[in-house]
Amino acid sequence: MPTTPSHREKTRDELLRLIRTGGGMTRADLARSSGMSRSAVNGAVATLLAEGRITEVETEQKGPGTGSGRPGVKLVAIGGPVAGLDFGHNHLHVAIADTFGRIVGDRRVDIDVDLAATEAMDAAADLLEGLRRELGLDSVEAVVAGIPGPVDVRTGLVQSPTILSGWVGRSPAEELTRRIGVPVHVENDAALGAMGELYAGAGRSHEHFLYVKASHGIGAALVLGGALYRGGTGLAGEIGHTNLPGSTELCRCGSRGCLEAVVSVDYIREQVAHTHPGLAAEEIPLDDDADSVSRRILEDSGRILGRVISVLCNLVNPTAVVVGGELGSSNNCFVEGVDEAVQRYTLPAAAEELVVTRAELGTSAELRGAIELAVRSPVPAYGAGASH
Ligand SMILES: [Zn+2]
DSSP, X not given: OOSSOOHHHHHHHHHHHHXXXXXXXXXXXXXXXXXXXXXXXXXXXXXXXXXXXXXXXXXXXXXXXXXXXXXXXXXXXXXXXXXXXXEOSSEEEEEEEOTXXXXXXXXEEEOXXXXXXXXXXXXXXXXHHHHHHHTTOSOOSOEEEEESSOBOTTTOOBOOTTTSGGGTTOOHHHHHHHHHSSOEEEEEHHHHHHHHHHHHSTTTTOSSEEEEEXXXXXXXXEEETTEEXXXXXXXXXXXXXXXXXXXXXXXXXXXXXXXXXXXXXXXXXXXXXXXXXXXXXXXXXXXXXXOHHHHHHHHHHHHXXXXXXXXXXXXXXXXXXXXXXXXHHHOHHHHXXXXXXXXXXXXXXXXXXOEEEEOTTGGGHHHHHHHHHHHXXXXXXXXXXXXX
8 A cells, every 4th residue: 555645546545435335326426425526536437447346337317207217327336345453452353344344243352462463363363253154254355454563564574572572573464364364454553543533533634634542552643645654664653652751660662761651541540540549440430430530640641642742743734633542532631631732832833723632433443444444455355264
């Protein structure tokens, strides 16, 4: 996938989405719904037909009372079901969607993903196979997976020994493809969260935005000019290990004072446990039922994150910051803290047009992004025989 799709590719993607969600549309319908010119629509439709993503269906357009109808040509999407896999640091979420991207079934398990790559990939293949059988599907056509660490865009290898140590030097795309028997495309999880929000969430109305996954770690992804920006090797957006001046907390990466050592679900739970004696950390609500002490801790954590994000805002001048992950979806206080610091530390002229908002898709953004990419991927159909 290109890092900077041309205007023509974006037109193609948008029309494909309309054809999928519309069920069947004429060229005139597409021009009306998209606001694009007839020539732009015709060009993109020709591309989609050549790619085998859509087909033409002859229809008799007989409206009520019209008598003799004129034959029309409707465009319909081709393709079977697809799957998305979302590997978090501590969970695995698998879903199958139809050709329109509508999820028809999903499974979620808690599992140690960071240190047990083989077990996590085995579990993903088993869950997907079980779900496919349960849904009575012969095959899935494409699979997109997200992992909570950077993937080298040149080699497909997990490259950072400090972020996802149990996966380093491995190629999850190759290994998952071998287990599942269908080509699997692998992305960083925050990148998929950004794609989910771009196609189906808060990013729909923004050409340039930052997506931040604030959960057990902090990951970010940049959408610039309507396309995902991965950087030279795929490390763009790895802000979790930004050093915070004055902070000495030990981070899982071996360094001290990293952003995600103090802004993470685990660290916040430790803090709220301290102020709630007698309650287990995981019993204390961090959602809209959170009490005033927990809300203060959430807001303060949001401010720490927002200050780091403001540096990115000054650098790339986005029009939105979309905050997802467990913390972004937990409680408005966290995002309000992010907003306050972003507004305070971003250059006023850049902050003026900038909105900071919760991810519309919540903790489902990553899985949704995987599905959205899978329905767009020009991957040929293969048999679904799992070969593990
Ligand atoms: Zn670190």
